[in-house]
Amino acid sequence: MKKLKLILLFIIVAGGQLFSQPVPTQIDKIVNKYYKAGRFNGSILVAEDNTPIYQKGVGFAHTALKIPNTTDTKFMIGSCTKQFTAALILLFKEEGKLALTDPISKYIPDYPTEKGDKITIHHLLSHTSGIPGYLEIPEIEKLMYTENKPLDIIKNFRDLDLDFEPGTQFKYSNSGYYVLGQIIENVSGKTYEEVLQEKIFNPLGMKNSGVYQNSNPPQKIASGYITKDDSTRLAPPVNATVAYAAGALYSTINDLQIWENALVNNTLLSKESVALMTTSHTEHYGYGFGLITIPTNNKPVRIWGHEGEFFGFRSLMHVLDNGRFFIVLLDNHEDPGLMKMANKIRNILYADEQQSTVKH
8 A cells, every 4th residue: 555655646746747737827827816916907928939828918908997908908118118219229220320339429419529429329228328317307307297309308418417437337327218219310310209110110010019199199008007105096197208219119018029029030130230239238238128147947047128117007028048938018007016927927937948848
């Protein structure tokens, strides 16, 4: 009898993987847990080798109207905008319209030359320019609820002292990407939005992405919510022009997967340009992407991605192992827990490295 029990125990342990739940089911349990705990309200997509293995919307896009979040709900993506801005600059580089070593004064004549002559496009892309963050400037507060031209914002920080000499330190800077948007407009003679549509969204078929316009919001976009004093309410109606090329884009989980596929497969940018975006120039940051390697189940997993925040919204995009897996989380309740949720999903994806695929 004791021998029979040992045999049964061996069968149960050895066959544990056989009876484990499918990966999509495990992910769904994580999503539902975070939703029920009030830590996730939005849309999620997980893909393997360019193919979605899990996608879902949870909670409400509009609470009062009881409109649910779905897989085609649009969300503000905040600083995940920066990768698109970086891509436009690199497309211009491929076309010979600019060089990464060019000083910004070459493209923005109004920028003070003592600073503009030594800050390069590379410095802006890699957050090593030393330009102070404009969102911390008191004067910006009065512009947050009005329509602004890019120079309306830039003129509030262009005369400030630099935080450090360009190229000597890393400091995450929304200001740098705001300036990049103005460079894109001056090089092209078009608006930032027009260039995005022409060079990225239209060629890739990203029909549900764009620059948010407060005066003409897109259909099926979620409302942003914040929690204050233990009550949830609509986020303040901040004008997206205050975010511009640093954080004013909206998108969907499926459009962002199209974008990720284009980067991984070099269908829009050259292999060299994607390498510039996903190679650490300093402090684990490339161009528009943060870069990190995290041990997962005794395997070092390389991640390039970004998080984003825009009044009432949070976003997260992670590309794992140069495209083997892709995780995108879009939330319209400004919850800061997306990284923990993504970590749990990553652990599920790498739970059994002896398997060649997780599609089961």
